[in-house]
Amino acid sequence: MTTFVDRVELHVAAGNGGHGCASVHREKFKPLGGPDGGNGGRGGDVILVVDQDVTTLIDYHHHPHRKATNGQPGAGDNREGKNGQDLVLPVPDGTVVLDKNGEVVADLVGQGTTFVAGQGGRGGLGNAALASARRKAPGFALLGEPGETRDIVLELKTVADVALVGYPSAGKSSLISVLSAAKPKIADYPFTTLVPHLGVVTAGATVYTIADVPGLIPGASQGKGLGLEFLRHVERCAVLVHVLDTATLESQRDPVTDLDVIEAELAQYGGLEDRPRVVVLNKVDIPDGKDLAEMIRPDLEERGYRVFEVSAVDRQGLKELSYALADIVARARAAKPVQEATRIVIRPKAVDDAGFTVTREGDGFFRVRGEKPERWVRQTDFNNDEAVGYLADRLNRLGVEDELLKLGARAMDGVAIGPEDNAVVFDWEPSMTAGAEMLGRRGEDHRFEAPRPAAQRRRDRDAERDEAAQEYEGFRPF
Numbered sequence: 486m487t488t489f490v491d492r493v494e495l496h497v498a499a500g501n502g503g504h505g506c507a508s509v510h511r512e513k514f515k516p517l518g519g520p521d522g523g524n525g526g527r528g529g530d531v532i533l534v535v536d537q538d539v540t541t542l543i544d545y546h547h548h549p550h551r552k553a554t555n556g557q558p559g560a561g562d563n564r565e566g567k568n569g570q571d572l573v574l575p576v577p578d579g580t581v582v583l584d585k586n587g588e589v590v591a592d593l594v595g596q597g598t599t600f601v602a603g604q605g606g607r608g609g610l611g612n613a614a615l616a617s618a619r620r621k622a623p624g625f626a627l628l629g630e631p632g633e634t635r636d637i638v639l640e641l642k643t644v645a646d647v648a649l650v651g652y653p654s655a656g657k658s659s660l661i662s663v664l665s666a667a668k669p670k671i672a673d674y675p676f677t678t679l680v681p682h683l684g685v686v687t688a689g690a691t692v693y694t695i696a697d698v699p700g701l702i703p704g705a706s707q708g709k710g711l712g713l714e715f716l717r718h719v720e721r722c723a724v725l726v727h728v729l730d731t732a733t734l735e736s737q738r739d740p741v742t743d744l745d746v747i748e749a750e751l752a753q754y755g756g757l758e759d760r761p762r763v764v765v766l767n768k769v770d771i772p773d774g775k776d777l778a779e780m781i782r783p784d785l786e787e788r789g790y791r792v793f794e795v796s797a798v799d800r801q802g803l804k805e806l807s808y809a810l811a812d813i814v815a816r817a818r819a820a821k822p823v824q825e826a827t828r829i830v831i832r833p834k835a836v837d838d839a840g841f842t843v844t845r846e847g848d849g850f851f852r853v854r855g856e857k858p859e860r861w862v863r864q865t866d867f868n869n870d871e872a873v874g875y876l877a878d879r880l881n882r883l884g885v886e887d888e889l890l891k892l893g894a895r896a897m898d899g900v901a902i903g904p905e906d907n908a909v910v911f912d913w914e915p916s917m918t919a920g921a922e923m924l925g926r927r928g929e930d931h932r933f934e935a936p937r938p939a940a941q942r943r944r945d946r947d948a949e950r951d952e953a954a955q956e957y958e959g960f961r962p963f
Contacts, residue, residue, distance in 0.1 A: 490541055490542045490543040490545075490546040491541070491542060491640065491641035491717070491718070492542070492638070492639070492640050492641070493542045493545045493546050493549060493638070493639050494549060494636065494637075494638050494639075495545050495549055495551065495602075495636075495637050495638070495639055496549055496550045496551070496634075496635075496636050497531040497551050497552070497602045497603040497634070497635050497637065498531070498550075498551070498552040498553070498603060498632060498633075498634045498635075499528055499529065499530055499531050499552075499553050499603035499604055499605040499606065499632030499633045499634070500527075500528030500529035500530075500552070500553040500554045500555040500556060500569035500570075500605045500606065500632045501528045501555045501556065501569075501605075501606045501629055501630070501631050501632045502525055502526070502527055502528045502555075502556045502605065502606035502607045502608040502609060502629030502630045502631075502632070503525025503526040503527075503528075503555065503556035503557045503558040503559065503566035503567075503608045503609065503629045504525045504558045504559070504608075504609045504626065504627075504628050504629045505522060505523070505524050505525050505558070505559050505608070505609035505610045505611035505612070505614070505615075505626030505627045505628070505629070506522035506523050506524075506525075506558060506559035506560050506561060506564075506611045506612070506626055507520075507522045507611065507612040507623065507624060507625050507626040508520065508521050508522040508523075508560070508561035508562075508611070508612065508613075509521065509622070510561070510562070519613075519616070519621075519622070520611075520612040520613045520615075520616050520621075520622055520623055521561055521562055521563050521613050522559055522560075522561060522563075522611030522612040522613050522626050523559030523560050523561070523562075523563050523564040523565040523566065523611045523613065524559045524565045524566065524608050524609065524610050524611045524614055525556055525557070525558050525559045525565075525566040525608030525609045525610075525611075525629045526556030526557045526558075526559075526565065526566035526567045526568040526569060526608045527556050527568045527569060527605050527606070527607060527608050528553065528554075528555050528556045528568075528569040528605030528606040528607075528608075528629070528630075528632040529553030529554045529555075529556075529568070529569030529570045529571045529572055529605050529632075530553060530571045530572070530601050530603060530604060530605045531551060531552075531553050531571075531572045531574065531601070531602045531603035532571055532572065532573050532574065532599055532600070532601055532602065533574050533576050533580070533582065533591075533593060533599065533600045533601075533602050533639075534573055534574070534575055534576070534597065534598070534599050535575075535576060535577070535578050535580065535593045535594070535595060535596055535597060535598040535599075536575035536576065536577070536596070537577075537578055537596050538575075539575045539576060539577045540577050541577065541641070542576070542577070542580075542639055542641055545574075545639065551572060551574060552572070553569055553570065553571060553572040553603065553605060553632065554569040554570045554572075555569050555629075555632070556568055556569045556605070556606070556608050556629060557569075558629070559608070559609075559611045559626070563611075563613055565608075565611075566608060568608075569605055571605075574602075576593060576639060576641075577641050578593070578594060578595065578596065578644050579593070579594055579641055579642045579643055579644040579721060580593045580639055580640070580641050580642075581593070581639070581640045581641075581642055582600060582602070582637055582638070582639060583637065583638040583639075583640065584635075584636075584637060584638075585636045585637070585638075587638075590637065594644060602635060602637060603632060603633045603634065603635050604632070604633045605632050605633075606629055606630035606631050606632040606633075607629065607630045607860075607864075608629050608630075609626055609627035609628045609629045609630075609864055610626060610627045611626045612624070612625060612626050615627070615875075623871070623875075624869070624871050625866060625869045625871045625872040625875065626866075626872075627864040627865070627866075627872075628863070628864045628865065628866055629864075630860065630863050630864060631863065640717060641717075641718075642717050642718060642720050642721055643683065643696050643698075643718035643719075643721065643722075644694070644721050645683055645694040645695060645696035645718075645721065645722055646693040646694050646695065646722060646723045646724070646810075646814045646817075647686075647693060647694070647695040647696065647722060647723070647724050647725075647726055647810050647814065648695075648696050648698050648718070648719040648722035648724075648725050648726065649661060649695065649696065649697050649698060649726050649728050650698050650719060650725055650726065650727060650728070650747055650751070651727055651728035651729060651730070651743065651747060652730065652738075652743050652746075652747070654730065654733075655728045655729060655730040655743075655767060656728055656730060656767040656768055656797055657697045657698070657728045658682065658697055659767075659797035659798075660697075660728060660765070660767065660795070660797050661682060661684045661695055661696075661697040662684075662797070663797050663800060663803060664684060664686050664695060664803060664806075664807060665684025665685055665686050665695060682696065682697040683695070683696055683697075684696075684697070686807055686810070686811070688807045688808045688810070688811035689808065689811060691811035691812075691814060691815050693810065693811060693814040695810075696718060696719075696722065698716075698718050698719055716750075716751075716754045719751075719757065720756060720757070722760065723760070723761075723813065723814050723817035723818070724760060724761045724762070724763060724810060724813045724814065724817065725751070725757065725760050725761070725762050725763070726762075726763045726764075726765055726810070727744055727747060727748075727762060727763070727764045727765065727790075728765045728767050729743055729744060729764060729765065729766055729767060730743070730767060730768060730774075731766050731767065731768050731769060731771075731773075731774035731775075731777045731778045731781075732768040732771040732773055732774035732777075739777075739781075740766065740777065740778075740781055741781055741784065741785070744764065744785075761813055761817075762790055762791075763790070763791050763792075763793065763806075763809070763810065763813070764785050764790040764791065764792045764793070765792075765793050765795055765806060766778040766781070766782065766792060766793070766794045766795070767795055767796070767797065768796060768797075768798075769794045769795065769796050769801060769802075770796035770798045770799050770801065775794075778794050779794075782794070791809065793805060793806045793809065839855075839883075839884055839888075840855050840856065840857050840883065841853060841854065841855025841857060841858050841883060841884075841885065841888075842854050842855060843885065843888040843889060843892060845892055845893075846901075849895070849898045849899060850898065850899040850900075850901070851889060851892065851894055851898065851899070851900050851901070851913075852900075852901045852902075852908070853880075853885055853900065853901070853902045853903075854902075854903070854904070857883060858880060858883065858885065858902050859902060859903050861876055861879055861880070862876070862902050862903060862909050867909075886915070889913060890915070894913055896913065896914055896915060897912050897913070897914070898912070898913050899911075899912060899913070900912075900913045
């Protein structure tokens with residue numbers, strides 16, 4: 486049964502925005518009181534939040550599809566739809582978010598760090614919000630936008646100051662258990678450790694974290710053994726500690742060769758060349774282990790390694806090792822640049838940015854791209870002629886028709902708005918400039934005009950009666 490997962494593919498879907506409402510206010514003695522359709526609610530976001538109580542991505546391994554709730558549609562009497570509820574997904578500290586192409590989108594480090602993985606759709610405007618002096622009685626409302634759908638990859642990279650690396654059964658789990666309060670599973674067979682373990686060590690005034698990385702073998706960087714799955718957990722560490730077994734029972738192995746093999750795997754993985762190294766010769770409580778440690782120590786020091794002889798059983802050399810690691814960690818922390826306060830960078834649009842682009846794609850076919858026109862298309866109910874005319878007016882005010890004319894577009898040329906896999910295509914007519922006139926005087930319903938005074942109503946009624954009488958008198962049967 487899977488107990489630790491540090492890489493998952495997650496499919497997130499934000500909530501859809503609620504549709505706006507097209508409604509007319511009605512009450513006794515005032516049957517046509519004007520538009521009162523409310524706006525739709527916003528769809529919920531999908532948000533990743535770092536939670537230090539979460540240590541694995543196993544929940545998303547079993548349930549990789551996550552969706553926020555939709556916004557509710559608007560209603561009459563100017564009632565706005567309820568916003569969708571945001572979906573908050575807790576992730577471990579050190580989680581890296583990648584897109585489907587493998588590009589890093591976010592690096593989540595630190596309690597409470599958040600990232601919006603899916604943006605909820607906007608709610609559509611009701612006809613009350615669309616009313617204006619020219620459009621007193623809109624007979625349509627805008628649709629809610631669909632929420633953002635996204636496929637992302639979550640990778641967990643352990644946040645620790647010190648990483649213990651070495652062959653299986655080299656004694657890393659035993660070492661971390663005596664240096665800290667961590668309680669990893671320990672046994673005398675390979676691959677006992679199947680998950681990275683974290684421990685907190687206090688040495689004088691320095692407190693640092695130490696990670697027990699599962700055992701590596703030759704070929705780990707190409708996927709052999711368990712190494713490939715856990716090499717990413719050493720990337721954030723300030724110092725690498727090689728734990729070498731001086732009392733191994735395998736005749737074909739020796740500590741120096743083990744060190745060379747692990748270093749070759751780290752070099753193959755890449756990105757760790759600048760990390761300081763420390764060598765720990767473990768199991769010196771065994772006579773043969775002590776003799777072998779004294780034999781190879783000069784060779785290791787000649788290579789430039791700082792060497793410590795320790796025993797996790799009788800705790801030899803642990804204090805010196807702990808304080809030495811604390812000193813290296815403290816120097817690494819001091820060398821880091823001081824993190825500045827978060828700054829908000831404002832990048833205003835260029836003065837000549839029209840907000841859209843029009844490109845010619847072949848003979849008689851054009852494509853319009855841009856955040857505004859594509860959003861307007863998504864919000865349009867194409868079953869409502871008035872809504873389509875409103876879209877035409879908005880596009881023309883934005884300057885889309887002028888740009889089409891500049892590129893030589895002619896009547897009945899094809900125009901697509903949006904990307905190739907999700908576009909609205911129509912035959913272009915230059916007369917779209919008068920979109921309101923094409924569909925009549927949209928929004929100017931005489932029923933919503935101010936009532937005439939009583940005297941004027943009587944005069945109009947008398948005039949209609951006199952006109953009817955004159956027509957009757959002039960009638961002569963054959």
